[in-house]
Amino acid sequence: MPDASGPVATELPPPVPMERRRTSRRVSPLLRRILLVNMLPPFLLVATLLYLDQYQDGLLAAEVQGLRTQARIYANGIAEAGVRIQDDRATLVPEIARPLLRRLTEPSTGTQAKLFDNNGLLVADSRVREGPGGAIVTEPLPPPSQPGPVAGVIGRVYERVLDWFPRPRVRGPAVVVDETPGAPSFDWQPDLGPDRREELRLALEGGVNPYVRRTADGRLLVSVAEPARRANQPVGIVLLTREAREVDQRVMEIRGSVLALFAMALAITVALSLYLARTLASPMLELAGSAAAMRQGKGRGGSVPAPLMARQDEIGLLARALQSGTNALWARVDSNERFAADVAHELRNPLTSVRSAIETLRRVENPEQQRRLLAIIAEDAVRMDRLIGDIADSSRVDAELSRTVSEPVNIAPILATLAELHAATRGENDPSVELDAPVSLVVRGVEGRVVQVLRNLLGNALSFSPPGGKVRVRARATGAVAEIAIEDEGPGIPEAKLEGIFDRFYSERPQGERFGQHSGLGLSISRQIVEALGGRIMAENRRNPDGSVAGARFVVRLPVA
Numbered sequence: 001m002p003d004a005s006g007p008v009a010t011e012l013p014p015p016v017p018m019e020r021r022r023t024s025r026r027v028s029p030l031l032r033r034i035l036l037v038n039m040l041p042p043f044l045l046v047a048t049l050l051y052l053d054q055y056q057d058g059l060l061a062a063e064v065q066g067l068r069t070q071a072r073i074y075a076n077g078i079a080e081a082g083v084r085i086q087d088d089r090a091t092l093v094p095e096i097a098r099p100l101l102r103r104l105t106e107p108s109t110g111t112q113a114k115l116f117d118n119n120g121l122l123v124a125d126s127r128v129r130e131g132p133g134g135a136i137v138t139e140p141l142p143p144p145s146q147p148g149p150v151a152g153v154i155g156r157v158y159e160r161v162l163d164w165f166p167r168p169r170v171r172g173p174a175v176v177v178d179e180t181p182g183a184p185s186f187d188w189q190p191d192l193g194p195d196r197r198e199e200l201r202l203a204l205e206g207g208v209n210p211y212v213r214r215t216a217d218g219r220l221l222v223s224v225a226e227p228a229r230r231a232n233q234p235v236g237i238v239l240l241t242r243e244a245r246e247v248d249q250r251v252m253e254i255r256g257s258v259l260a261l262f263a264m265a266l267a268i269t270v271a272l273s274l275y276l277a278r279t280l281a282s283p284m285l286e287l288a289g290s291a292a293a294m295r296q297g298k299g300r301g302g303s304v305p306a307p308l309m310a311r312q313d314e315i316g317l318l319a320r321a322l323q324s325g326t327n328a329l330w331a332r333v334d335s336n337e338r339f340a341a342d343v344a345h346e347l348r349n350p351l352t353s354v355r356s357a358i359e360t361l362r363r364v365e366n367p368e369q370q371r372r373l374l375a376i377i378a379e380d381a382v383r384m385d386r387l388i389g390d391i392a393d394s395s396r397v398d399a400e401l402s403r404t405v406s407e408p409v410n411i412a413p414i415l416a417t418l419a420e421l422h423a424a425t426r427g428e429n430d431p432s433v434e435l436d437a438p439v440s441l442v443v444r445g446v447e448g449r450v451v452q453v454l455r456n457l458l459g460n461a462l463s464f465s466p467p468g469g470k471v472r473v474r475a476r477a478t479g480a481v482a483e484i485a486i487e488d489e490g491p492g493i494p495e496a497k498l499e500g501i502f503d504r505f506y507s508e509r510p511q512g513e514r515f516g517q518h519s520g521l522g523l524s525i526s527r528q529i530v531e532a533l534g535g536r537i538m539a540e541n542r543r544n545p546d547g548s549v550a551g552a553r554f555v556v557r558l559p560v561a
Helices: 029-050 053-081 094-105 147-160 192-206 245-297 306-310 314-363 367-403 411-425 447-465 522-532
Strands: 083-086 088-094 111-116 121-126 129-130 137-140 177-180 211-214 222-229 233-243 407-410 432-436 442-445 472-478 481-487 536-543 551-560
Touching: 029 245, 053 083, 053 094, 053 111, 053 222, 053 245, 083 222, 088 233, 088 522, 094 111, 094 121, 094 407, 129 177, 137 147, 192 233, 211 551, 222 245, 245 306, 245 314, 245 442, 306 314, 314 367, 367 447, 407 411, 407 447, 411 432, 411 481, 442 447, 442 551, 447 472, 447 481, 447 522, 447 551
Parallel strands: 177 211, 432 472
Antiparallel strands: 083 088, 111 121, 111 233, 129 137, 211 222, 222 233, 407 442, 472 481, 481 551, 536 551
């Protein structure tokens, strides 16, 4: 029987060293990536929300506007009650202005008012009064508000976070902020320099910007200067300074709320990250451990944990694919082991025959017997050569087909060529071939291997057909499959061997054929080729109307291109 060939790559690539897992002592890289990706949005959110300078500027602008209104009221009151007009000239009267300024500022305990004359000299200070015996007493400002421990921590965290970002300030008109600790007070001194004179002129004209500063002890102070006018004549300058405690308190409240929301979002993010790590990273590590166990030869059928294979997601698909690949690999290993054992068994018979013939040849002196023994040795040598060739052919099939890309193959002319070749070489009593196939029937495969399968099956049918019999070859397309059936008129196949005839080294030959003419690998190689091309091959018996066996039928189904 004609046989086929093709390599099988039985050697596996060398194992890749794999680091042993230490899940209890080491955070997986996937978990770190999940945490980083999930925690980045909350951090960006908190950085944006903590960036409260614009909100703080709005509060400061409102504070400045209120303080400026208050300063104008003070300036108008002093211009009306603390000024003497003589010869159409308005003059500030310090003796009247001082008590008046103190009376005006009494309701505002956190406000300090100063009154300067047109030369920039201090006339009155709401925090300075005359005590008993004419002594000058200065009333200190209320102590700065001290944040609680939590607020202090929040403030420090906030400032630390803001240090990471540039801090452009968006301010309303006429607002100047100096947050340098210990910044000097808005004031004029008796020894006026050129800069102070210009500042004095602007103050008398009402053109000095409000001044906001942060002192060394943490106070946020707002200062505004308003001119006091009488009869359109400037008589002095009222300087009001107030601690903007409510601004700090409101900003701190918002910071605390934002940080609380951030802490909650961060906790949820970490919990979700751990959940994702448990459902993604941990299964990946388990699959990696299973792959390592497979490499070490442990766990043939149950290498992958059953819970992972039961999952209905991508992890489950990967686990099932890994287990399927493992099963296929072990099946290939077992098949190679059986193949090696079968090869050893098949080669042992002719080797034993050759050895016996040689030992006998040494003792026999009869020339006729020596010629017979030499003929036996020659036949066994030819048999072993054929057997080794078929074995090599069988071992190459899988590897060759795995490297070869399937292409459209028209099997109709192949069948026609095989039929014509048999018709041209058949003897007088040899079986004939009857072909029933369409003009074109294209399948996906490798042309050389498809020809090998069809030649093997046709040669097998011809060898079992009686003299003068017929071998019928029919081909047709049935949906997405092309079906090729080869029928003979021989004795058929034993019912118990309909599957066994495709095993390696199985041989069921016609009567009268000399032993050792075939290796028993032809049908096995044909099944290898057909299944590697995504098709199926099967054997069955043809029946007469009375139920008797009319011959054998081999059916090959290949996917249509």
